[in-house]
Amino acid sequence: MVSRLVQNTKVMKHAATFLLPSSAVSATNRLAQTYALVVLNQQIPKFTPLLWSHAKLRICADGGANRIFDGVPKLFPDQNQLNIQHRYVPNVIKGDMDSIRPEVHQFYAELGSEIIDDSENQDTNDLHKCISFIQEQTSAFDHSNFCTLVTGALGGRFDHEAANLNALYVFSDMRIVLLSDDCQIRLLPKTHQHEIHIQSTVEGPHCGLFPIGGPSVSTTTTGLTWDLCNSEMKFGSMISTSNKVREEKVTVCSDADLLWTISLKTPIHMGLTC
Ligand SMILES: Nc1ncnc2c1ncn2[C@@H]1O[C@H](COP(=O)(O)OP(=O)(O)OP(=O)(O)O)[C@@H](O)[C@H]1O
Numbered sequence: 567m568v569s570r571l572v573q574n575t576k577v578m579k580h581a582a583t584f585l586l587p588s589s590a591v592s593a594t595n596r597l598a599q600t601y602a603l604v605v606l607n608q609q610i611p612k613f614t615p616l617l618w619s620h621a622k623l624r625i626c627a628d629g630g631a632n633r634i635f636d637g638v639p640k641l642f643p644d645q646n647q648l649n650i651q652h653r654y655v656p657n658v659i660k661g662d663m664d665s666i667r668p669e670v671h672q673f674y675a676e677l678g679s680e681i682i683d684d685s686e687n688q689d690t691n692d693l694h695k696c697i698s699f700i701q702e703q704t705s706a707f708d709h710s711n712f713c714t715l716v717t718g719a720l721g722g723r724f725d726h727e728a729a730n731l732n733a734l735y736v737f738s739d740m741r742i743v744l745l746s747d748d749c750q751i752r753l754l755p756k757t758h759q760h761e762i763h764i765q766s767t768v769e770g771p772h773c774g775l776f777p778i779g780g781p782s783v784s785t786t787t788t789g790l791t792w793d794l795c796n797s798e799m800k801f802g803s804m805i806s807t808s809n810k811v812r813e814e815k816v817t818v819c820s821d822a823d824l825l826w827t828i829s830l831k832t833p834i835h836m837g838l839t840c
């Protein structure tokens with residue numbers, strides 16, 4: 567069963583090259599990976615300016631706009647704060663608009679941000695609203711190289727965190743990466759085998775792999791310190807946490823959708839430029 571799965575299933579490749587400093591990525595490789603950036607209403611990671619500079623679309627989810635307005639100038643304490651605020655203008659601000667401060671709303675509206683008030687929809691959170699928007703905007707794109715990076719998905723209220731993880735499952739046909747200063751999380755759909763190319767200057771070694779949507783009867787990995795071999799995983803039994811990457815390439819094959827999470831290193835190498 568598993569070997570037939572191995573033979574028939576396509577391989578999906580993953581690499582967090584978006585975290586590498588500009589000097590370490592060729593222009594061709596940079597073009598090969600196109601992404602949108604969604605900023606949520608949580609502390610922005612220190613590497614946000616790097617992601618911002620290469621994003622094709624920059625969206626703030628409601629109060630995420632406050633985080634850019636307040637947080638980016640703090641990352642450049644020696645520079646003129648207003649100049650920085652003028653340089654970091656989101657393309658879109660979308661959500662139920664109960665968290666963005668009036669002066670931040672006015673500032674970005676005057677600088678041309680598209681502001682989309684979705685307050686009539688109280689059934690989905692602001693991240694869901696932003697990803698739906700990206701899905702509509704990119705429906706003509708080849709999604710195999712298009713990714714949505716989300717900052718601030720972790721920390722604070724657990725119901726928010728659960729909703730953010732749920733977005734990975736709701737939009738399982740899109741490549742979405744949740745990011746904080748400390749880690750990244752992505753979904754590995756069971757429709758594919760997975761090759762994760764570890765960027766060891768910026769990520770690892772700590773990692774985890776587990777199903778949250780339903781149990782896995784059989785998961786097999788290579789490249790980890792504690793590899794799985796046709797192993798069963800479920801909440802209430804075994805899940806793989808506090809694992810470590812052992813090789814530059816990790817492979818995963820499972821009969822269930824799994825979450826992959828890996829630690830991020832401090833942003834010394836992350837090319838903080840505005
Ligand atoms: N503490 C948090 N932890 C994780 N994600 C968060 C947190 N706070 C906000 N977010 C994310 O940022 C988005 C925008 O946040 P914002 O505070 O504007 O939402 P909200 O509409 O006020 O949410 P709610 O009404 O549920 O409090 C949220 O939809 C969520 O995805």
Ligand SMILES: Cc1ncc(C[n+]2csc(CCO)c2C)c(N)n1
Nearest residue numbers: 661662664687688689690691692729
């Ligand atoms: C079963 C159920 N539970 C909670 C909510 C409330 N809710 C979910 S997302 C959201 C928007 C937050 O910005 C709100 C208010 C609902 N509608 N349905």
